[in-house]
Amino acid sequence: MAENPHFEGKDALTHVIDARKKGQEIMEEAHGAPLSGGTFAFCEAANESAILSVIITLFSYAYNLPILLILPVFLMGYLIWKSGRTAFLGYAKLERLHRLIEEERWEIEHSRDQERKELESLYEAKGFSGKLLDQVIDVLMADDNRLLEVMLTEELGLSLESFEHPLKESASAFVGVIATTLILGIGFFIHPFLGILTAAALIFISCSIITAKKEKNQVFNSVIWSLGIGALAALSAYFFSQILINGMR
Amino acid sequence: MRQEPYLFDEFFSSGMEESVSPFLKKSSQKWGENIPLKNAILAAILLVIAFTLSFVKIEVAYLLLAFVYFHAGIPAIIKSAQDLKSLEINIDVLMTLAAFISIVIGSGFEGALLLVLFELSGAMEKVVTHKARGAIHNLHQLAPKMALFIDEDGEITQKSVTEIEVGSKIYVKAGEIVPIDGEVMEGATSVNLVHLTGESMPVFKDVGMDVPAGATNLEAAITLKVTKTATDSTLSHIIQLITKAAEAKPKLQRVLDKFGKRYATSVIALTAFFIFTLPYLLSIPYLGVEGSIYRALTFMIAASPCALIIATPTAYLSSISSCARNGVLLKGGIILDALARCKIISFDKTGTLTSGELSTSHFEPMSSKIDPDVALSIAYGLERQVVHPVSSAIVKFATEKGIKPAVITNFISVPGHGLQGKTSLGGKEVDVYIGLSEFIQKKTDQKIDQIKREGELLSLLLIDGECFIFRFSDAPREQVKEMLESLKDLGMKTLMLTGDHKANAEKVAKSVGIEEVYADLRPDDKLGLVEKLSKEVGLAMVGDGINDAPALARSTVGISMGQIGSSTAINASDVVLLKDEIHLLGWLFSKSQKTMKIVKQNLTLALSVIVLATTPALLGIVPLWLAVILHEGGTLLVGFNSLRLLKK
Numbered sequence: 001m002a003e004n005p006h007f008e009g010k011d012a013l014t015h016v017i018d019a020r021k022k023g024q025e026i027m028e029e030a031h032g033a034p035l036s037g038g039t040f041a042f043c044e045a046a047n048e049s050a051i052l053s054v055i056i057t058l059f060s061y062a063y064n065l066p067i068l069l070i071l072p073v074f075l076m077g078y079l080i081w082k083s084g085r086t087a088f089l090g091y092a093k094l095e096r097l098h099r100l101i102e103e104e105r106w107e108i109e110h111s112r113d114q115e116r117k118e119l120e121s122l123y124e125a126k127g128f129s130g131k132l133l134d135q136v137i138d139v140l141m142a143d144d145n146r147l148l149e150v151m152l153t154e155e156l157g158l159s160l161e162s163f164e165h166p167l168k169e170s171a172s173a174f175v176g177v178i179a180t181t182l183i184l185g186i187g188f189f190i191h192p193f194l195g196i197l198t199a200a201a202l203i204f205i206s207c208s209i210i211t212a213k214k215e216k217n218q219v220f221n222s223v224i225w226s227l228g229i230g231a232l233a234a235l236s237a238y239f240f241s242q243i244l245i246n247g248m249r
Numbered sequence: 250m251r252q253e254p255y256l257f258d259e260f261f262s263s264g265m266e267e268s269v270s271p272f273l274k275k276s277s278q279k280w281g282e283n284i285p286l287k288n289a290i291l292a293a294i295l296l297v298i299a300f301t302l303s304f305v306k307i308e309v310a311y312l313l314l315a316f317v318y319f320h321a322g323i324p325a326i327i328k329s330a331q332d333l334k335s336l337e338i339n340i341d342v343l344m345t346l347a348a349f350i351s352i353v354i355g356s357g358f359e360g361a362l363l364l365v366l367f368e369l370s371g372a373m374e375k376v377v378t379h380k381a382r383g384a385i386h387n388l389h390q391l392a393p394k395m396a397l398f399i400d401e402d403g404e405i406t407q408k409s410v411t412e413i414e415v416g417s418k419i420y421v422k423a424g425e426i427v428p429i430d431g432e433v434m435e436g437a438t439s440v441n442l443v444h445l446t447g448e449s450m451p452v453f454k455d456v457g458m459d460v461p462a463g464a465t466n467l468e469a470a471i472t473l474k475v476t477k478t479a480t481d482s483t484l485s486h487i488i489q490l491i492t493k494a495a496e497a498k499p500k501l502q503r504v505l506d507k508f509g510k511r512y513a514t515s516v517i518a519l520t521a522f523f524i525f526t527l528p529y530l531l532s533i534p535y536l537g538v539e540g541s542i543y544r545a546l547t548f549m550i551a552a553s554p555c556a557l558i559i560a561t562p563t564a565y566l567s568s569i570s571s572c573a574r575n576g577v578l579l580k581g582g583i584i585l586d587a588l589a590r591c592k593i594i595s596f597d598k599t600g601t602l603t604s605g606e607l608s609t610s611h612f613e614p615m616s617s618k619i620d621p622d623v624a625l626s627i628a629y630g631l632e633r634q635v636v637h638p639v640s641s642a643i644v645k646f647a648t649e650k651g652i653k654p655a656v657i658t659n660f661i662s663v664p665g666h667g668l669q670g671k672t673s674l675g676g677k678e679v680d681v682y683i684g685l686s687e688f689i690q691k692k693t694d695q696k697i698d699q700i701k702r703e704g705e706l707l708s709l710l711l712i713d714g715e716c717f718i719f720r721f722s723d724a725p726r727e728q729v730k731e732m733l734e735s736l737k738d739l740g741m742k743t744l745m746l747t748g749d750h751k752a753n754a755e756k757v758a759k760s761v762g763i764e765e766v767y768a769d770l771r772p773d774d775k776l777g778l779v780e781k782l783s784k785e786v787g788l789a790m791v792g793d794g795i796n797d798a799p800a801l802a803r804s805t806v807g808i809s810m811g812q813i814g815s816s817t818a819i820n821a822s823d824v825v826l827l828k829d830e831i832h833l834l835g836w837l838f839s840k841s842q843k844t845m846k847i848v849k850q851n852l853t854l855a856l857s858v859i860v861l862a863t864t865p866a867l868l869g870i871v872p873l874w875l876a877v878i879l880h881e882g883g884t885l886l887v888g889f890n891s892l893r894l895l896k897k
Contacts, residue, residue, distance in 0.1 A: 098265045101271070101272075112411075138408075143395060145394070164274060168280045
């Protein structure tokens with residue numbers, strides 16, 4: 001019998017590990033949080049700096065402001081903010097995770113009976129019962145390391161060895177903003193106005209392709225949606241500025 | 250999810266460090282290593298570039314200076330805020346305050362320098378001190394987490410040691426570490442207690458005898474009746490001893506901290522006092538370059554203990570670096586101070602003064618009917634079939650002599666006693682035995698009794714009624730005698746503290762020139778003695794086994810062997826001789842004394858500069874720029890003086 005292509009030649013355990021990761025990723029998206037990892041930090045920073053640069057460009061041209069001064073100054077500040085903030089948020093997440101693991105370890109050391117009951121409930125819900133349930137719980141309870149891992153993954157729904165270090169994510173965000181700055185700079189020298197807009201569009205498209213491929217989403221749809229949101233944000237900001245200025249006259 | 254459970258021990262014992270966080274990808278964990286040190290080095294580099302650029306393009310210099318304040322200043326602010334929150338005003342607070350106030354009065358570079366040096370010294374200290382956590386981590390690793398539990402039906406299942414109750418039965422296979430303290434119910438074996446007692450010879454354990462957790466079962470599987478729970482076991486007891494010992498460690502740092510707190514509080518109080526009183530005392534205004542605020546802040550900068558702060562760490566770092574180049578690892582500069590205070594040095598025997606490996610010193614017949622080479626060949630044939638320190642010594646001895654092993658049939662190993670078999674000798678088959686004198690039944694022989702009294706280890710070989718004696722020794726290390734002489738020249742008293750037999754210990758002590766011997770010591774006894782001597786006169790303890798770990802941690806200075814030492818002893822000690830070059834101890838103690846001399850010079854210089862700059866600053870004689878130059882000049886001088894210790 002031919003092997004089902006769905007499994008991509010992976011053994012059962014590897015497939016379960018991948019499936020769990022996928023589940024975790026989907027859950028993160030559902031909450032609107034950006035995915036963990038260097039590539040996502042890079043794309044996030046690149047997209048954000050691009051859209052904000054577009055808004056500043058539109059505003060500068062509309063009201064005759066010195067774009068060559070405003071845009072680099074803005075991007076410099078944003079570069080430090082974005083990379084620093086990414087590291088800070090990453091550390092905050094790590095601190096929360098470490099607090100959780102410490103609490104769970106304390107529970108294992110001080111309330112083993114309670115942990116046993118929790119495990120029994122978890123595995124009863126999975127269809128285990130009777131002597132088989134007792135045996136499964138005995139095996140899980142026999143090793144504290146295994147027990148802690150099971151409680152973290154089954155009870156708290158956390159994944160081990162799945163996050164990038166906050167400084168690595170920060171470095172990716174830093175590179176993301178630098179890359180945007182360089183691309184926008186090249187665009188500016190080709191054409192001071194259209195060049196920047198085109199460069200920003202290219203950044204949106206590239207980042208959408210990268211993230212869509214990583215998430216295994218439809219690339220074309222992602223690109224169009226991303227460009228659409230960017231255009232809407234830029235135009236909204238521009239027309240809102242006109243409303244405010246005309247209102248003041 | 251993985252087939253083997255994730256091991257969280259290292260993460261928890263490290264104090265939940267990010268570099269071993271179980272949530273981070275393995276490839277990502279290295280980003281979290283030594284963050285404070287990397288941060289301080291980055292700040293130092295940025296400061297150097299900023300200072301250089303300040304002569305060319307001041308705006309760029311200020312931009313970089315902002316980063317220096319971010320990298321070195323934010324950790325300092327957080328630390329100071331924590332100190333202030335617990336109502337503690339110390340040097341940290343003063344340094345941070347002085348550094349940030351220097352921006353206000355236009356001396357941002359000096360403030361940044363202050364912060365960078367402060368961060369660097371703090372980060373270095375963090376890098377070199379992790380011993381208490383590390384020691385406990387290693388001990389936990391030694392203790393098995395699981396035991397083979399025998400239930401009422403006789404079925405064997407794996408169970409966490411924490412779930413096994415007193416009275417339960419457990420099964421320990423040959424080669425495994427005993428997981429919980431117990432009493433032998435079935436079987437007999439030899440166990441190695443070297444990690445627990447320092448005794449390198451295996452100990453025989455039969456039915457009814459106690460076996461402690463952490464012992465290695467050498468020969469045969471045994472069934473134990475659990476006598477203590479995992480938390481009450483011998484190993485747990487040692488872990489508690491180490492924890493207490495590490496916490497109770499005497500530290501000069503506490504004295505410095507105490508001084509620092511008083512100094513910082515005084516300077517801050519005086520600054521505030523001068524701001525408000527100078528206008529009345531000297532008839533000057535509050536504001537302006539001649540005002541009281543300006544003068545008081547100048548006083549604060551001049552009094553900020555930059556030179557004072559680097560007076561000790563730079564000297565220590567130079568010495569640490571010099572020691573490292575010689576293969577001596579010091580866990581923090583404070584150790585040098587403690588070394589200089591030691592008046593007594595005590596040594597463990599096995600593995601420290603001696604190499605820790607048994608070698609055959611004599612092989613002699615008690616009669617001359619059988620050729621000794623033939624006898625050695627038979628001994629080789631018997632001993633090559635088992636793993637035991639005595640067997641290794643005999644096999645090595647025979648191999649070196651170019652002897653081939655005899656063919657042994659009907660081989661039987663009697664755990665804890667010896668080996669027996671049959672071999673062909675002169676065309677007939679004879680019985681051969683090797684092992685303890687009790688096993689060979691030569692109890693009453695005077696020569697054997699004499700050897701035992703001398704503390705020597707022996708093994709008897711019996712071939713067809715003819716007896717041969719193997720004598721073993723644990724030879725002293727090279728250059729030990731010379732090293733002990735050099736320590737005595739420095740005015741130090743030498744002791745031996747060992748868990749080994751008295752006769753054996755005295756013999757080794759006599760051969761190398763140790764002045765006083767304390768033998769047959771259990772870890773508790775050793776710890777008590779070390780604690781007493783450390784309190785009274787200052788004691789440096791040199792050891793290598795896990796049993797030495799509590800004493801190493803509790804002594805004024807613990808010194809361990811880097812190559813043969815157990816990782817627990819290495820972690821519990823303050824000094825590690827990386828290449829086991831014990832002869833470097835004399836050089837090390839001399840280095841510590843020189844370091845103390847330089848530290849005293851530095852402190853005198855730093856305090857002189859502070860006294861010279863502060864009072865005139867208040868009187869308006871010393872302007873801010875001169876106060877800064879005096880302050881920084883003093884700092885540089887102190888730094889250069891310390892560098893003299895870099896010499897090998």
